[in-house]
Amino acid sequence: MSYDKVEVPEDGEKITAVDAENDELDVPENPIIPIIHGDGIGQDVGPAAQKVLQKAAEATGREIHWMRVYAGESAREKYDENLPEETVEAIREHRVAIKGPLTTPVGAGFRSLNVALRKKLDLYANVRPTYHLDGVPSPVKEPEKMDMVNFRENTEDVYAGIEWEEGTDEVEKVREFVEDDMGFDETIHQGAVGIGVKPITEFGTKRLVRKAIDYALENDRDSVTLVHKGNIMKFTEGQFRDWGYEVAEEEYGDEVITEDTLWEEQDGEQPDDAVVVNDRIADNMLQQLLTRTENYDVLAMPNLNGDYLSDAAGAQIGGLGIAPGANFGDGRVLAEPVHGSAPKYAGQDKVNPSAMILSGRLMLEYIGWEDASQLVRDAVEATISSKKVTYDIERQIEGGEKLATSEYADEICKNIEDLA
Template structure:
């Protein structure tokens, strides 16, 4: 495939799909990886992450051929549009990529570019690991108890973006349909109103839940929890929960047991080589993250619930500046940090690049480079625990050394070299 304003590196090889059914990839030792630095602080954290990931690859006998792609502000400068076909096509063709934060206006302007990429490329699972690194200040007493990974559905729920604006002819047509044809009464107030639709399908729910179950099996996790608001939303969120239990019963056999079975048949003692399936109401789950943190390992949930929960979990381990993320599709992945673009700090070489670096760690793990991925985590933890941190953490600890974004990356690279 040819590109208008993107240069394909000639010192790397393409990642290829070798099994259409399973999504298995063939990853060369020198893959071409598209990288989109992003808006705002993306211009700082993107290059910092590249430097660290290059060092981890080199330390394990590999290399990454980076291919710059563009979105948001950088794309407007080059293409006069926010998300050019070049960028989407490159990520689709080369299958594994990483991006920094993108700016999305609130209430007006273009819809989220993050959402657009996920939906266009059918990256249906937004996966957010949450774990504490030694030395990171936390607002809770025992942040080390948090070791959870959230699988958040990426294509439906509020991310479908199906809504009609107050005062338009379209929203009045929807109101009339609901009130006169569907019998919705005493709910829609008179006067201006905005209306949205919340789709939850069996197809999208089950493929997301399978990802969570498969991850739990592959990584020796002890539980998967289905999080929903099914006590109120009985035909959407409760159905998500029910479809989750159907997947367990029909596809996984004795590898999983329900929480009822755990107590009725095993007196609360989990049998060896089994994983417990739980379900929790979303608001209850938010407080249980604090009160029963260690009870939860893998979460499977819908879009909005997953957004709230993963951010709340991120606060317990030190904030979104530490929190990584990655989006999975069928034989495709796009890593990205959870935090936003913080444009007021752009170009100041000041902010914490840890979330972007650890998102790169998730990308390395997806490539099958677990040794390189472990090096990244260990080196970041060594750097922070030694007190060498960026300004956001420095103001919360005593006796530390405040580093610029680039200096922090350089120190992580030094620790990769020491640990390898």
């Protein structure tokens, strides 16, 4: 495809799909990777992440050819719109990309630019690994017990956005339908009301759970936990649970065993090379994140539960400034940090870029560059352990050296050189 306002690197090669459904890609040693620096602090963390990821690629004998694309404020300056089709097509064509945080302006035509990108590209699994790096302050006593990967469904649930505003003719029609036609006449209080519909489908659930189980099998994880509120919402979240078990029992054979079978037939002894699939009620799972952290490995959740649980897990390892994330589709990934754009700090060369750097690590792992991915993690951890950190961590530790965003990225690059 030709682009109007995007420059395609001449020396790089495209990543192509061999079998997109099974995430099999043909990745050259010099791939073209689109990058959106992002809004607000994106102008700081985007270039910092780009520098570190490039250094890790070079240290392992490769080179990334970055393709700058635009969304949010930078897109408004170039295209006079927030999410130009060129940006979407660039990511679609090149399959692997990374972005910084985006702010959706009021009245922009989108509830969220982030959600719009995920939907347009069908990036249906939001994946957030949560692990503690040595030296990062944490509010819990043993943050090292957290080593969890959250799979959050990205396209359904309350984020599908089917709702009606109070005082409108439409909401009164829905109220009438619910109360009179469906017989739930005591469900809704009288007076003003807003009503929303929460869709959870078999298709959306099964492909998300499939992704989570595949990840667990490929990465030697012991369990996949379906997190839901099915005790109350029996036909949406309860169905998520049931469909999840159907995937496990019907598609994976001896590779997967349910928790019930584990105890009824195996006396609690997990077979080698088998993943245990279990389920937990969402509110109980929030408690067990703290009380039984080490018992959980991979979580698979509907959209809203995944939002809550992944942020809560991130808090245990030091907060969203450290927490990485990425959105996965079939043969496609868009890495992005969990945190927002924090416009009041924009351009100050101050904030912590670790979350975007570690999101890039996920991207490297996805394209099969495990050596470069591990270098990034080890170098970030070595930098933090040496107490050469950005202001957010420096103020919480004794004897720290406060670095600017760019200086911190340079320090990580030095550690990559030393570790390579």
